[in-house]
Amino acid sequence: MTAANRPSGRPEGAAPSWKVALALVSLALSLLLWLNGLIDSLSRPSVGNDLNRRQLELAVLAEPQLSGPLRNLLAGHNPLETLRKALAEEINHAREGGQSPDPDLLLEQALLLRRQGQTPASDALLAELGSGSSPQATLAQALLEPERKPDSPANQTLPGRQGLIDALPQGGVLRLWSCEELTPGTDCGASGGSRRALLQLVSVSVLPVLLLLLGSAALLRELWLRWRGRAAEAPALQGPQLSGLDAVLLIAGGFVVIGELLTPLLVGPLLTGLLQQLAVTSPLREGISVVSLYLALMAGPLLILALMLRGKGAMAGLQFRWNPLTTNLRQGLKGLLMVLPLVSLVGWLQGQLWGDPGGSNPLLELVLNSHNVPALACFGFTAIVLAPLFEETIFRGALLPVAARKLGATGGVLLSAAVFAVAHLSLGELLPLLVLGIGLGWLRWSSGRLGSCVLMHGLWNALTFTNLVVLGW
Incomplete structure (x- = not known):
């Protein structure tokens, strides 16, 4: 085909103008969308703090199954105190950002303080949890104010108290501690939960370290082979x-x-x-x-x-x-x-x-x-x-x-x-x-x-x- 016969005199092999224009418009829109998305991502919460706290909770639960050097290696010197600091940091970060802290975190913090022999500020906690319509607020009322409220859930029958516990997320320290506080003398599954937490802790801490060691060895071997020209x-x-x-x-x-x-x-x-x-x-x-x-x-x-x-x-x-x-x-x-x-x-x-x-x-x-x-x-x-x-x-x-x-x-x-x-x-x-x-x-x-x-x-x-x-x- 000669240049005279080509549509619009377009050079051979050149892309149609409409295709070029569509690509430029798409590229401009993409850059704007991606830039906006990257900036907006900074306002999204990070799952990193959640992951760190969950691992600390596993360490607290698994601690009774650990002893000696293995205890310090997997759970740390004082996992309960480390968890307390992590909870305080998460809650304060939410407050500083003008947000209401997660009710589960507030209740878990109150239960932890009680286990450390401290008395949580019940009035402030109940005010932050709300009027009592949520399971967390009702449980906080039951745990912190039974002597002031004769009709508190702490004085209800066992099925009523168990219903409050069942409303909490399964597993973890929050449900276990709530059960132990509201139903003393009842088997709350602490021993079984501790064994399960130990398995979970090993899988999320020891196995990744082993994979990192294997990966480092594989990476060094590959680099050595390429340096020696044997790859x-x-x-x-x-x-x-x-x-x-x-x-x-x-x-x-x-x-x-x-x-x-x-x-x-x-x-x-x-x-x-x-x-x-x-x-x-x-x-x-x-x-x-x-x-x-x-x-x-x-x-x-x-x-x-x-x-x-x-x-x-x-x-x-x-x-x-x-x-x-x-x-x-x-x-x-x-x-x-x-x-x-x-x-x-x-x-x-x-x-x-x-x-x-x-x-x-x-x-x-x-x-x-x-x-x-x-x-x-x-x-x-x-x-x-x-x-x-x-x-x-x-x-x-x-x-x-x-x-x-x-x-x-x-x-x-x-x-x-x-x-x-x-x-x-x-x-x-x-x-x-x-x-x-x-x-x-x-x-x-x-x-x-x-x-x-x-x-x-x-x-x-x-x-x-x-x-x-x-x-x-």
Whole structure:
């Protein structure tokens, strides 16, 4: 075709002007949405304090099962006093921020002070808990004012007192201490709870240390092999035949504008109305909402990618290469172990320099505070199966090879990792996610298998998910 016969005299191979304009508009919207999301993330509560307190509560419960050096190693010198300080810090932080402290924290603080032989300020506590309509306020009244109120729940029958205890979250020190205060002489399951807490404490403290040691050894071995020139040569980095403009449209237009902006606006109200009609209650409602909205978010970008790859050998270009599955599992596990100490180090350094900036992923809090198995199954399926498969297809399957053709392998890995980290819209988790993204990108480059990246990502999310369930159950 000659230049005279081409539409509008457009040079051969040049993208249509409408496509360029759409990409620029999508990119501008994405940058605005991401910047706003990162700033807003600072106002979201951090799950870090919750995780620390839950681990301290496990240490307090498990202490009777520990003795000698093992006690100091797992529970610390005085876990009860450490927990008291953590509770006071959380409660004061909420008050300083103009928020009402969590009623469970207030009641737990009052019970702890009683166990330490101190008398809580009952009037101030009851005023902060409210008029008495909540289980926490009623329990506080029962525990702190039985002598002033003859009709206090503390003087009710055992079934009435047990009903108050059953209204509290299952497990943990709050329910145990409330039971021991209201029903003295009754078996509140302290010994069984202590043994279970010990198992939980070991799984969330000892096992991660073992994984860090294994990961550090694997990382040092890999570095040694590469320094000595004995590491296996990376295969040729292949990818779908997409242009840089296609990548912008996929990420900015498909992932951000359609997936993160339009999908919740269009699908969210319909899903909420449907769940209300079906009378689905919390927490299962949140579980179904999370998995449904994520499936809807995936649909737009994956449809765009499928249209872009139509007739171009889509699966071969993405290099999933699932067979043999054992190779993918081995490479995914190796990548997980190697990146774990690096992410932990970056997270620790950030905590030392910046403190806790907040802005945790809301899904973390949902998993931590849920005791509903069907809801947890929805959260787990989303985090362990859907998210790794979708995100690796977009970021390491499509974006990384396209970027590598322009910037080289290192530039492609770094760019895909940066976009991956920013896309999670959490300023507090940005640096750890960047390191995780670099690890996933390195695995994609070094193995030539997208399937290994999916499995590594899934294992990472499974480790986080399991830790949250163990701490929250």
